[in-house]
Amino acid sequence: MAFRIHKILNNNAVVVLDNGQEKIVMGAGIAFQKRKNDIIPSAKIEKIFVMEEENEKFQELLRTLPEEHIQIAEEIISYAEGELKAPLNNHIHIALTDHLSFAIERLQQGYRIQNKLLNEIKVLYKKEYQIGLWAKQLIKERLGVDIPDDEAGHIALHIHTAKMDAVSMNKTLQQTTLIREMIEIIERELHIKIDEESISYQRLLTHLRFAINRIENNEMFHSMDSEMLELIKTKYQKEFKCAAKIAQYAKQEYNLEFPDSELAYITLHIQRLKEKN
Structure with a gap:
């Protein structure tokens, strides 16, 4: 498809009109020695963008940034x-x-x-x-x-x-920050410095991320029978108390509510982490 240049943004980006709709067309040297209304060779076109909501902002960036x-x-x-x-x-x-x-x-x-x-x-x-x-x-x-x-x-x-199914940048930052804060609570409560290269640390982080996602998406958690839950609470009292502090913080600061069964799973992760430290 042949396009005529409507606006030149920089050497590598121009605006074209396609059935009255503005599109941004990019390609190496696409606007070199060109002017308005010149036809763009199709071989030069690398990308075509339609920015429905932020068209002006993108054009401004292309005009002003190196x-x-x-x-x-x-x-x-x-x-x-x-x-x-x-x-x-x-x-x-x-x-x-x-x-x-x-x-x-x-x-x-x-x-x-x-x-x-x-x-x-x-x-x-x-x-x-x-x-x-x-x-x-x-x-x-x-x-x-x-x-x-x-x-x-x-x-x-x-x-x-x-990623097409990902949430906003603020949400990504919020989730990652919460996990960082949870790790700090564990270190503070158990008086340990976590080895951030360890497999136990990596597994805990991954578990926390999936748990937070489940809460935010109103998904079901894995159930745990009451006997097992009581056994974990009794056997790993310090670790369960630490998991409860994490849950309390998430509830107060982020309005995220962890069920007891999930606290038990987090307790087991914390116990493994403690053993490795």
């Missing part, structure tokens, strides 16, 4: 879709591009980037974090900018949020 930042963001998104074998929500073209450009500029100005949720991200979003590390290497090769693993974690969160 082209190499936009190109890198698009490569990361394409790589992520290939690795995850799933399309990502269109909003990531705005969210990741904007975030990445700002992060690169801060690093170039000597600022440090920190991510308090990095350890949780590494475990909970393994595939996305590996994509973040790939992006780290790409940015180093293209721009000579060393981004820290903390930033690879931020990229991972953006990618996880952009």
Whole structure:
């Protein structure tokens, strides 16, 4: 299909009209030596976007951000879709591009980037974090900018949020923050420092994430017979008390309610964690 240029955003992005609808068309050098109403060669077209709600914002980013930042963001998104074998929500073209450009500029100005949720991200979003590390290497090769693993974690969160069935970035951050806070409660209550490389830690994090998802989606929990529940409460009193504190915190701060059977399963995870420490 042949398109005529309606608006030039940068060397690699233009706006076209298709039956009266604005579409953003991207491709390497697609607007080079072109002007309004010129026809775009179809061989130059790499991506076509229809941004229903955020069209103006995306156009503004494409006009104002450094082209190499936009190109890198698009490569990361394409790589992520290939690795995850799933399309990502269109909003990531705005969210990741904007975030990445700002992060690169801060690093170039000597600022440090920190991510308090990095350890949780590494475990909970393994595939996305590996994509973040790939992006780290790409940015180093293209721009000579060393981004820290903390930033690879931020990229991972953006990618996880952009999965077509994922929730909003705020929800992703809230869930990951709650899990971090739960771990801090366990360390404080049991006077231990958890080995974040251990399998027990990784299993606990994964269990907590699925438990939180079940509560948020009103899904059924695995049942546990009353005798087993009482046995766990009696045998692992400290650990059950710790699990109860976690549940109390989740209820007070996030309005999430854990059933007793789930507290028993969390207790067993905490016990394994304690043994390994």
